[in-house]
Amino acid sequence: MSKVKYYYDSENLAYRKIETKRRKKFAYIMLFLLSSALFGFLCLVALINTPYFETPKDKILTSExxxxxxxxxxxxxxxxxxxxxxxxxxxxxxxxxxxxxxxxxxxxxxxxxxxxxxxxxxxxxxxxxxxxxxxxxxxxxxxxxxxxxxxxxxxxxxxxxxxxxxxxxxIPAIQPVKNEDLKRMASGYGYRSDPFTKIRKFHYGMDFTAKTGTPVFASGDGVVLKADNSLSGYGNHIEINHGYGYVTLYAHLSKYNCRPGQRVKRGDIIGYVGSTGRSEAPHLHYEVIKNGEKVNPINFYYGSISAEEYIAISKLANQENQSLD
The missing domain is CATH 1.10.8 (Helicase, Ruva Protein; domain 3)
Known part of the structure; x- marks a missing residue:
C-alpha cells in the first residue's frame, strides 16, 4: 500500500493530505509499463543469443x-x-x-x-x-x-x-632374304673388287646369293617408290620409302610382287631374286639409304637374326672379296 503524504497548511494551522493528479498517475503508470517492456525485450534478446536458449531450428542448423x-x-x-x-x-x-x-x-x-x-x-x-x-x-x-x-x-x-x-x-630391321634361302653372303658394304673391271671400288650395299625366284622381303613398313629398271646397272629393282628419312633398294630381281604407290609391311614379299642388270650371278643387291646417304645395311638386321648370326654375317661382310655387281 502506497504511503500517504501530507503537507502543513500554515494559514489554517493544520496538516492536509497531498492529492496526486490523475494525469500524473497515468503518466507514471505508462512510464513503468514502457520501461518494463523494454527491459523484457532486452532480456529476451540476451537469452536468444546465449547458448542456453536454442530453438529446434537453431539446433538443426548447428547440427548441419x-x-x-x-x-x-x-x-x-x-x-x-x-x-x-x-x-x-x-x-x-x-x-x-x-x-x-x-x-x-x-x-x-x-x-x-x-x-x-x-x-x-x-x-x-x-x-x-x-x-x-x-x-x-x-x-x-x-x-x-x-x-x-x-x-x-x-x-x-x-x-x-x-x-x-x-x-x-x-625402320629396315630384317634381312631381305631368309637365312635358310641363302647360299652365302657374297659381299658386304665397303671397298670390293668389281667383277667385270677387277678395279677396287666402293660397294654401297650387301649381296645375298640365292637361287633365282627366291622370295625377297620388305625390311620395313613403307610405300613402294619404284618397281622398274630405270637405274643403270641395277636391272629390275624396287625402292621403298619407309619415312623418317629411310629408303631401301632391292636390285637384280627376276620379277616384282608389288607396284609403285603400294603400301607394304615388314616381311611382305615384294619380289624375287634374279640376275638382271649388271650382275654376274643370281643374287640380291640390297641398300639402305638414311637421309639421302647410303649406310651399311648390316646395322639394320636386329629384327631377324640372333647375336651369333650377326657376328658370322659381319665377319663375312667385312671380307674384302669380289662383289657380284
Whole structure:
C-alpha cells in the first residue's frame, strides 16, 4: 500500500493530505509499463543469443554446420590422397615417359602455378567457416588444374607412342632374304673388287646369293617408290620409302610382287631374286639409304637374326672379296 503524504497548511494551522493528479498517475503508470517492456525485450534478446536458449531450428542448423565441417575435413583428406597419387603420376611422366620419348618434361612451376587475376574466393569470405571452405576450394581447384595439365601430357605421350610405334615398324630391321634361302653372303658394304673391271671400288650395299625366284622381303613398313629398271646397272629393282628419312633398294630381281604407290609391311614379299642388270650371278643387291646417304645395311638386321648370326654375317661382310655387281 502506497504511503500517504501530507503537507502543513500554515494559514489554517493544520496538516492536509497531498492529492496526486490523475494525469500524473497515468503518466507514471505508462512510464513503468514502457520501461518494463523494454527491459523484457532486452532480456529476451540476451537469452536468444546465449547458448542456453536454442530453438529446434537453431539446433538443426548447428547440427548441419557440424556435419559440414566434418565433410570438409574428410574432403581435405581425400584431396590430399589424390594429390599424392597425382604427384606420383607426374614423376613417372617427367622421369620415365618423357625421357623415353626424348621430349622436355613439364616444369613444377607450370604444374603448380596458381590462378592469376581477381580473387576467385571473395564470395566465400565473411562467414564463420570461411577459412576452411576457402582452403578446401583452393586445393580442389589446384588439383583440377594439375589433372587437366597431366591429362594433356598423357595425350601427348600417347601420340608420341604411336609415332614411336610407326617409326619402329618403318625402320629396315630384317634381312631381305631368309637365312635358310641363302647360299652365302657374297659381299658386304665397303671397298670390293668389281667383277667385270677387277678395279677396287666402293660397294654401297650387301649381296645375298640365292637361287633365282627366291622370295625377297620388305625390311620395313613403307610405300613402294619404284618397281622398274630405270637405274643403270641395277636391272629390275624396287625402292621403298619407309619415312623418317629411310629408303631401301632391292636390285637384280627376276620379277616384282608389288607396284609403285603400294603400301607394304615388314616381311611382305615384294619380289624375287634374279640376275638382271649388271650382275654376274643370281643374287640380291640390297641398300639402305638414311637421309639421302647410303649406310651399311648390316646395322639394320636386329629384327631377324640372333647375336651369333650377326657376328658370322659381319665377319663375312667385312671380307674384302669380289662383289657380284
Amino acid at each position: 554446420l557440424e556435419n559440414m565441417k566434418i565433410n570438409y575435413q574428410l574432403l581435405n583428406k581425400k584431396v590430399e590422397v589424390m594429390d599424392e597419387a597425382l604427384t606420383a603420376i607426374e614423376e613417372r611422366d617427367n622421369n620415365i615417359y618423357r625421357i623415353y620419348f626424348n621430349t622436355s618434361p613439364i616444369s613444377d612451376e607450370e604444374r603448380k602455378s596458381g590462378f592469376g587475376g581477381i580473387n576467385r574466393y571473395k564470395d566465400l569470405e565473411g562467414f564463420n567457416n570461411s577459412e576452411l571452405v576457402i582452403n578446401t576450394s583452393k586445393k580442389v581447384d589446384r588439383l583440377m588444374k594439375e589433372l587437366a595439365i597431366q591429362s594433356k601430357s598423357l595425350n601427348e605421350i600417347v601420340e608420341l607412342g604411336k609415332q614411336k610405334e610407326k617409326l619402329l615398324a618403318a
